[in-house]
Amino acid sequence: MAAPMVKPVFCTSRSILQGLCGFCSRHAIASRSENVLSKYKTSALQLSKYMSTNRLLKQYSKGDDAESLEEFAADLDVKEKPKKYKAWTPADDVYMIKDYPPKETTFKDAMKRLRTQASWSYVPDREYKDRHIDVTLYLDLNVGEKKLPAFSNLWTPPHHFWKTNKVICIAEGDGAKLAEEAGADLVVGQEQFPEIIEGEITISDFDYCVADQNMVRHLAALKKYLREKFPTAKKGSAGKDVGPLVTKFKHVKKYRVLEKFDRISNCIIGNLGLSDEQIEDNLKFLITDVCTHKPLSAGPLITKLAICGYRLDSYKINLNDYIQQEEQKETIVDTRSELEKIEDELRQLRAS
Incomplete structure (x- = not known):
């Protein structure tokens, strides 16, 4: 039917x-x-x-x-309704934050709100006493008609926070002593290579692997077992001074661009145990490091910035305080190049 x-x-x-x-x-x-x-x-x-x-x-x-x-x-x-939101502004003073587009705020105001939320009585103190603060950077990877490939990099924040990384160092002789003094979790030499191959020493238990430059030529047998942690001079994980190398990788952090979304998500820049000034210094250092992957003449790399605490709200931060510094550097370089051209012209006139 x-x-x-x-x-x-x-x-x-x-x-x-x-x-x-x-x-x-x-x-x-x-x-x-x-x-x-x-x-x-x-x-x-x-x-x-x-x-x-x-x-x-x-x-x-x-x-x-x-x-x-x-x-x-x-x-x-x-006024067209924004995508994925109900309206531009709420109709009254009782509403869900997620239903309306976020408004830009200053870094200090955002940190004040995050600290207030973290101190609420219904938040369990034992589990979230020292929450981490992370940021999400939205990027513009277009350079003319081309697009920058997804990149990743290691950066060392000026103010250390949270737990240190577990580092295994491959060195012998004086280099092994310097690595132990710098705080390496484990120092191995050629005698311990069979233990790594047989699995008695598990590489996955360590965050990073560094090596003395003199030991690099002996590491071919371990390349299969170290994989992405294989130390090389290009990565900066192999060098002559083992002590500073271990100290660097004990506090180093990593960020990675998500190629599908053109952004760096959940990059930790500190925790609530640090002051607002220290967290902001870490944020400025991160932004400066990220902006080096795109020339200033091609436009700004970072378009949006959002800061969040672990299981807390997210706030959109005004970028003007951080992008202006990059613009000033560009103007300084331009003025220097112009002065050099003027000096060259004066020299040619005097010579003629």
Whole structure:
């Protein structure tokens, strides 16, 4: 048996306004709303593109005459509802933050809010006493018609925080002594290579592996077992001075660009045990390091910045305080190049 045909029901703006007439004053607004309907012919689906139904009902209910409705209808053409959000601003003082686009704030204001949220009584102190603070950097990888490949890098924050990394060092003789004094978790030589190959020493227990430059030529047998932790001079994990090398990798952090989303997500820059000034110094150092991967002449690399605490709200930070520094560096370089050109021209004139 064939299913019965169901006629589609279309809800037009006329039906919305007629429903509002009963909500406010049916016969008072109905006669005055005809001019608006004839001037702004739009459907309920188009109206819902700009704001939620409840907001639409409240806004129309405030209209006393046709002129106020015309002004509101004219505003619809200008203010389009943001994607993935209900509206630009909430209708009252009780709302969900996730339903509206975030507003930019300063770093100090964001940290003040995060510290306030972390001190609320219903947050368990044992588990989240010293929360980490992380940032998400939204990037513009376009350089003309080309696009920068996804990159990753190691950076050492000026102010250390949280736990230190576990480092295994491959060195012998004086280099082994320097590595132990610098705080290496384990120092191995050629005699311990069979233990690594047989699995008695598990490389996955360590975050990084560094090596003395004199030992690099003996590491070919361990390349299969060290994998991405294989120390090389290009990565900066192999060098002559083993002591500073171990100290560096004890506190080093890593960031990586997500190629699919063009952003660096959840890069930890500190914890609540640090002061706001120390966390901001770490943030500035990170931004400076990230911006080196794109020339200044191609435009800013970072377009948005959001800061968040572990299981706390996220806040959008104003980038002007950090991007201006890069612009000033560019102007300084330009002025220097101009001065050099002027000096060259003067020398040529004197010579002639």
